[in-house]
Amino acid sequence: MASPNTMNILTNDEVLCQQALAQLHHVIDPEIGLNVVDLGLIYELHFDEDPKKITCRMTLTSQFCPMGDVIVDSAHQALQQALPHHQAEIQLTFEPPWSRDMLSAAGREFLNR
Amino acid sequence: MIVTPGSSTHTSSRVVIPFYVYAALCFLLSAVLLLLSADVFQQHYFHPKILAITHLMAIGWGTMVILGASHQLVPVICEGKLYSEKLAYVSFALAAIGIPILVYGFFTFNMGNPAKWGGRFVVLAFLSYLINLGKTIANGKSENVHAIFVFTSVFWLFLTAFFGLALVYNFTYPLMPHDSLHYLPLHAHAGVVGWFLLLVIGVGSRLIPMFLISKYSNPKLLWVIYFGINGALISYIFIFYFVDNYIWTFVPGLLLLISILLFVRYAYQAFHYRIRKQVDDPMRLSLLSVTMAVLPIFLLIVIIVSMVVAAHEKTNVVLAYGFMIFFGWITAIILGMTFKTLPFIVWNKIYHNRAAFKNTPNPKDLVSSLLFKAMGLCYIIGFVLFIVGVLAPVSIYFLQGGALLLVFTAIFYNWNVMQILWHRPTP
Numbered sequence: 001m002a003s004p005n006t007m008n009i010l011t012n013d014e015v016l017c018q019q020a021l022a023q024l025h026h027v028i029d030p031e032i033g034l035n036v037v038d039l040g041l042i043y044e045l046h047f048d049e050d051p052k053k054i055t056c057r058m059t060l061t062s063q064f065c066p067m068g069d070v071i072v073d074s075a076h077q078a079l080q081q082a083l084p085h086h087q088a089e090i091q092l093t094f095e096p097p098w099s100r101d102m103l104s105a106a107g108r109e110f111l112n113r
Numbered sequence: 114m115i116v117t118p119g120s121s122t123h124t125s126s127r128v129v130i131p132f133y134v135y136a137a138l139c140f141l142l143s144a145v146l147l148l149l150s151a152d153v154f155q156q157h158y159f160h161p162k163i164l165a166i167t168h169l170m171a172i173g174w175g176t177m178v179i180l181g182a183s184h185q186l187v188p189v190i191c192e193g194k195l196y197s198e199k200l201a202y203v204s205f206a207l208a209a210i211g212i213p214i215l216v217y218g219f220f221t222f223n224m225g226n227p228a229k230w231g232g233r234f235v236v237l238a239f240l241s242y243l244i245n246l247g248k249t250i251a252n253g254k255s256e257n258v259h260a261i262f263v264f265t266s267v268f269w270l271f272l273t274a275f276f277g278l279a280l281v282y283n284f285t286y287p288l289m290p291h292d293s294l295h296y297l298p299l300h301a302h303a304g305v306v307g308w309f310l311l312l313v314i315g316v317g318s319r320l321i322p323m324f325l326i327s328k329y330s331n332p333k334l335l336w337v338i339y340f341g342i343n344g345a346l347i348s349y350i351f352i353f354y355f356v357d358n359y360i361w362t363f364v365p366g367l368l369l370l371i372s373i374l375l376f377v378r379y380a381y382q383a384f385h386y387r388i389r390k391q392v393d394d395p396m397r398l399s400l401l402s403v404t405m406a407v408l409p410i411f412l413l414i415v416i417i418v419s420m421v422v423a424a425h426e427k428t429n430v431v432l433a434y435g436f437m438i439f440f441g442w443i444t445a446i447i448l449g450m451t452f453k454t455l456p457f458i459v460w461n462k463i464y465h466n467r468a469a470f471k472n473t474p475n476p477k478d479l480v481s482s483l484l485f486k487a488m489g490l491c492y493i494i495g496f497v498l499f500i501v502g503v504l505a506p507v508s509i510y511f512l513q514g515g516a517l518l519l520v521f522t523a524i525f526y527n528w529n530v531m532q533i534l535w536h537r538p539t540p
Contacts, residue, residue, distance in 0.1 A: 030460060032326060032389065033475050062323045066189045066457060069123065070465055077466075099328060100388050111326070111389045 008102070010044035010057075016083065017045045020054065023082035027074040030067050034110050036075060040102025043093065047086070054079055054086040059098045068092075124185050124195045126462040130534065131205050132181025133455055137530045139173030139212070140444075141523040147440075147499075148520050151512035154503050158432050159294055165220035170439040171304060172235060173212045176270070178447050179312060180204065180242060182454050183263065187246055190319055191253025191260050200245040207238035224284035232278035239271045258335045262315020265343065269307025276300050299353055305438055306346050306369065310406070313446060314338060314376050317403070321380050324396055324453055325387035334379055341372035359420045366417055370410045377403055393477065394485050399449030402442055409437040433503045440519065441496060448492060448526060452480045455533055463538050472539060479533045488525035495519040 011017040027036045036042060036058070044057040056079055060068045072090050079088035103111065143166055150162040188195045195201065211234025218228030246267050250260045277300050280293040289296065314335075322329050345368035352361045380403045384392075392400070412434040419427050456476035467473050495518025502511030 028473075028475070030457070030464075030475050031324065033477075061326060064189050064192075064319060064323065066123075066186065067461070070461060073465070097328075103388075113391060 008040070009042050011046070013047040016047050016054070020045050020056075020079055020082045023078040024075060027071065027078050029061065029071060031065075032061070032111070034107055036071060038104040038107035038110065039098075040104060040107065041071070041098065042075075052083075052086045053089065054083055055089045055091060057091045057093055059093055061098050063094050063097075123461060124188060124201070125198060126458050128195075128198050128201045128205075129181045129185050129458055131209075132177050132184070133451070133530060134534070135205075135209055136174050136178035136181065136447075137523075137527045139169055139177065140447075141520075141527055143169045143174060144516065144520040144523040148513065148516035151502075151516045152509060154432055154436075154499075154512055155429075155506045155509070157428050158435065159297070161219055161222040163432075164222075165216045167435060167439060168219055169212070169216045170443075172208070173216070175309060175439065175443045175447065177208060177212075178451065179309075180208070182450070183246070183312070183316065185454070185458060186316060186320070187249055187260070187263055188253070190257070190263070190316075191250050193249060193253030196245050196248035196252060200241050204238045204242040204245065207234045207241065211235040211238060218281075224281055228281045228284075229278075232274070232281050236271070236274045236278050239267075239274045243267050243271045258332045258339065259315050259319045262311050262318075262335070262339060265339075266308050266311035266315060269303055269311065269346070273300060273304040273308055276303065299350065301435075302346065302349060306342060309438075309443055310373075311339075311342055313406075313443075314342070317399075317446070318376070318379060320450070320453070321396075321399070321403075322383040322387075324399075325383055325392065326389040327383045327387040329379075329383040329386040331379060331382070334375060338372045338375050338379070341368050341375070345369040345372065359417065359424075362417050362420075363414075366410070366413055370407075370414075373406050373410060377407065394482065394489065395449045395452040395480070397449070398489055399446055399453070402445030402449060405437070405442045405445050408441065409434050412437060429503055429506060433500055436499065436503060440499070444492070444496075448488065448522075451526070451530065452485060455530065456480055459533050459536055463536065467538070474539060479536050481529050481532055484525050484529040484532070488522050488529065491518045491525065492522040495522055 009017065009021070021037055021042070024037050024042060025035045028034065029036060029039055029041075032039065039061065041060065042056065042058050044055075046055040046057070047053070048055070056075060058072075058075060060071060065071070072092060076088050076090050079086070079090075100108075146162070146166050146169065150166065153160050153162045184195055184201050211231045213231070214227050215231025215235055218224065218226075218231050221227070247264060250264050253260065276296075279288055280296055280300055283289050283293045283296075318335055321327075345365040348368065349362065349365035352365065380400060384400065412430055415430055416426060416434060419425065419430070456479040459479060460474075460476040464473050495515045497515070498511050498518065499515030502508070502515055505511075
């Protein structure tokens with residue numbers, strides 16, 4: 001059963017989630033210069049054991065973001081690096097649409113500078 | 114929606130970059146010609162050198178850079194792929210050949226083969242662009258107000274070029290009841306309002322909130338602006354042909370002013386509701402250009418008033434009006450937006466597969482901030498000096514000083530663009 005963790009990300013395995021998030025912290029939105037975790041782009045990380053699979057439900061700051069595929073490809077790459085034995089899959093969603101409320105405290109501080 | 118990695122819908126940078134390079138060189142050449150021909154800005158606007166500079170600025174600079182950027186941005190706006198990269202190369206090749214021939218024709222006032230052949234190439238370039246964009250929008254997943262703005266603007270671009278070619282023919286074969294000078298305002302406004310204004314608002318209303326990280330969106334307001342601008346242009350054409358009283362041109366003038374002010378409001382709202390507080394220099398210049406769009410409209414009202422009251426044009430005001438459009442509003446938005454879009458295109462080519470690495474620079478790191486600041490400073494002072502020189506023709510030094518600073522603007526712009534293009538990845 002998936003439940004939100006301290007980062008407000010739905011997950012069914014907190015330990016693997018932290019491992020994945022540590023790597024996702026390196027994925028930067030190139031325009032904003034902030035990582036996708038603090039931006040609040042990651043909605044859910046779901047882990048399956050048989051077969052080993054990680055499903056990442058995420059969004060973008062804008063549906064028309066020209067850097068969208070770079071961010072998605074980078075997130076995919078980061079998940080594969082974090083959990084090499086899992087097959088990574090990205091599900092892109094715009095429901096709910098991204099908003100300021102999804103920023104972490106660090107993200108809010110970064111954008112208010 | 115499950116996304117497969119590597120399934121990019123991006124147009125290849127090989128398609129887009131030639132447009133940017135060509136446009137940058139045309140801007141430099143225009144500024145040099147402006148400096149060498151500064152004295153003609155104290156004469157009538159229908160002058161071969163002014164015609165040449167205007168077309169080099171309008172097609173070589175403004176249109177070419179917009180063509181390049183739109184091949185990249187329109188597929189993103191429509192959530193699809195560019196219909197044909199080959200057709201984009203064809204558009205570039207035809208325009209790249211046609212523009213210098215056309216400009217040479219105007220500069221030497223040879224309305225025979227040079228202007229005609231140049232015009233034919235340019236019309237074919239825009240026709241292939243119209244087909245490419247039309248098919249891209251039709252095949253896209255999302256049909257939105259921005260895409261409609263873009264398609265309508267490209268349609269006006271084609272009409273403007275086609276009508277312009279007819280005006281060139283009219284010099285040697287009497288195709289129309291009056292001489293070509295009579296129809297010049299129609300040709301100029303179809304291009305400036307129908308092409309540039311619609312395109313800039315259509316794309317700008319998407320890019321400004323996106324780069325400001327603003328959640329502001331107001332499609333209803335954009336539809337009002339869309340009908341306002343098209344209404345202004347169509348009513349102007351109707352008045353031009355069927356109404357014999359100049360006072361009626363206030364109607365399209367006011368419609369245009371209201372539409373532009375509504376877009377200024379749109380941009381302000383996007384700025385007000387931005388999530389990122391810090392606004393970078395290219396965005397500042399782009400936002401300044403939005404307000405600069407209002408300036409020519411005030412001069413347009415002065416022109417209409419002088420036509421109604423004194424029944425003659427104030428030549429220097431008409432010249433200042435044209436200068437404010439091409440070297441003012443259009444140049445300002447391109448100077449700003451180039452350094453938001455081009456770094457992305459180059460960055461995407463070099464770093465797409467390395468975006469998740471710690472030492473990967475951001476797109477903005479490809480731009481030299483120092484060169485940008487020097488460019489911006491030269492541009493603003495040069496623009497103001499030249500306008501003063503045109504409106505208050507007391508000394509040629511204002512025109513020459515302004516033009517010289519605009520040459521420096523173009524040099525800094527080209528330098529920064531080339532620096533981005535020659536960027537090599539960090540090890």
